[in-house]
Amino acid sequence: MPLTATGQRIILSDVHLSYGSQPVLRGLTLHVEPGEIYALLGGNGAGKSTTMSTLLGFTRPDSGTVLVAGHDPAAEPDRAREQIAYVPENVALYEHLNARENAAYLLALAGLQPGMQDIEGAFEATGLQREAWDKRLSGFSKGMRQKVAIAIALLREVPVLLLDEPSSGLDPRATADFNRLVHDVARRGAAVLMVTHDLLSAADIADRIGFLDAGRIVDEACAQPPERFDVRALHRKFTREVAVA
């Protein structure tokens, strides 16, 4: 697995990007280490989705450095994407396939041929109920879909996990389940970057929280034991940033 000298899996350094005359990212800089969970918090229009698109190689920055496990997604999108598991806000899976078939198909597209036992093991690890394994996705809740997506990410054993608004639409129990899963993935050494506007979820799961405003990180907080984060202080900070945005 190609890594940078510092071992950082995700690097964004002084990234600028505009859509036409509208600047979206203005000197964005952040990095995520292996095993670290980084939550990028920001309001609407702060540049969260553009950051995600840039890491996935769908948008090319005007300047700055972007590296995913050592690969520039704009220059080598296929190589970079090989290192990424991506869970979008609305998990996109195939409605005409059941959970097993979805996992087998998407993994096969990624060039992997896991056995059925591996897939079942991953489903068990995510807590997806056994009776759901052979059901078509059309009846799945968002939480169940996320479990399938995380199971696929576990099986891919990629060094980078990108999560786009993962807790949006989940009830507190499902959010807690999901956070536990993400911790499992991080414990296995993956660098996790999640973009969200859910402060509580970010505080619950992240090792570091970056506040994104108008295309750049304006503040950053690190988890400190035993309380990890001062949620009230974070809330004040975040609401101020959002209000400014």
Add this chain to the structure above:
Amino acid sequence: MSPVTLIARDELRLMRRNRVAVIAFALLVLLTLAAALISWSHQQSISQTRARFQAQAAEAFEAQPDRHPHRMVHFGNFIFRPLGPLAAFDPGVDAFTGNAMFLEGHRQNSANFGDIRQSSLLVRFGQLTPAFILQVIAPLLLIFLGYGAIARERERGTLRQMLVQGVSARSLVTGKLLALGSIAALVGLPAMITFLAIAGQPGASAGPMLVIALGYAAYLCLWTIIVILVSALAPRGRDALLALLALWAVLVILAPRVAPDIAAQAHALPTRLETDIAIAQDLHRLGDSHNPDDPFFTAFKERTLRRYGVTRVEDLPVNYKGLLALEGEALTSGLFDDYANRSFAIQADQSRLYDGFGIVSPAIALKRVSMAAAGTDLAGHRRFLSQAEAYRYDMVQRLNRLQAEAVSYQNDTASDAGADQRKRISADHWHAIPQFRFQPASAADLVKASLPGLGLLIAWLIAAALALLPVVRHLQKARP
């Protein structure tokens, strides 16, 4: 397994799990088989009917008793155009043009008894033939099965998911093409089975059959590409479906029906009445053999007397009335030929203009390939008319020659009690007149005639394939 194969297999799995798609596909296959069976049975019935009527007409002609030859000229003879084996696949213009002709002296009759005149007007929309199914219905099925192939992936977000899995847009498009192409191949399969059945029939040639098979394969491939292309460009499946249905309506339904009207306007044929009046006026100008003062026939009489070195027609060694009939027929036939050639020239201009519309509608290009290779196009009809006229002229002039040589002028002009008997000649003469045998175009000629249409289809195919390249680049960005 490569991503292309995986994507194609999944697309087919989706279609298999969609009951509507399965039912639509099964219906189309059944419809094609039914069309093949109906066409085959219809063609067999037509062939047998025409052969029977042809035999009856020949029998009636030969059964005529000893008669004056000119009576036989007016008795005339019916001929029927036999159908080639590929007419079961594509009857072309046969249903619209006549297929039977009454041959007689002094006039060229047009072909009559086209199926269209004996059927409801609905037939004009399209007969249920394998060609109609593949030209009109098969693209519709491909549209309904494939409109969402890529638009659905974009709409549901799986396109981005797929690209994140490392699948290239090129693999995605190729996989979808492969899946829909497999459906297109299956749709064409019943028609190919019909072809194999035809291959064993007398008169069937491999060359034209191969060209037709290639033409339809190219057409279905083209629609496969068009469907995937539009699906890749449309933001939503619903938009893709609407765009494709509009395209189908214009290219397959509207253009092939509007193009003949434009061609007919651009190269207008005179009406039947105008032609009849013009021919009557020209015939009047040619002269009247019964008028002793007619300058043309007076000159003809003088030339004839000089040639034989006599001063009276009664002294000629041949029957002058027979010579007059020969000359008159040559004159009128020349005149009729002239009008027919002018009409054919206009029809050829119309046909060329119509074929040119193949640039804007692949369905027109395919019709050209299909009808030309099956020998059921306008050229095939003209071939029948030309051979029929050559046969008519030969038959009438044989009878006129018999009048000149086997009936004396004295007997021919006599009006006494026994004159009628003396004017008659043996019925053996009618038996000696050969029967009409239609010579169909050679396989090489059929193939040659269908090549321009095939070229147009291939050009369409190349253009559509090239149009996919920027679309693939656009897809790679996977903008939601």
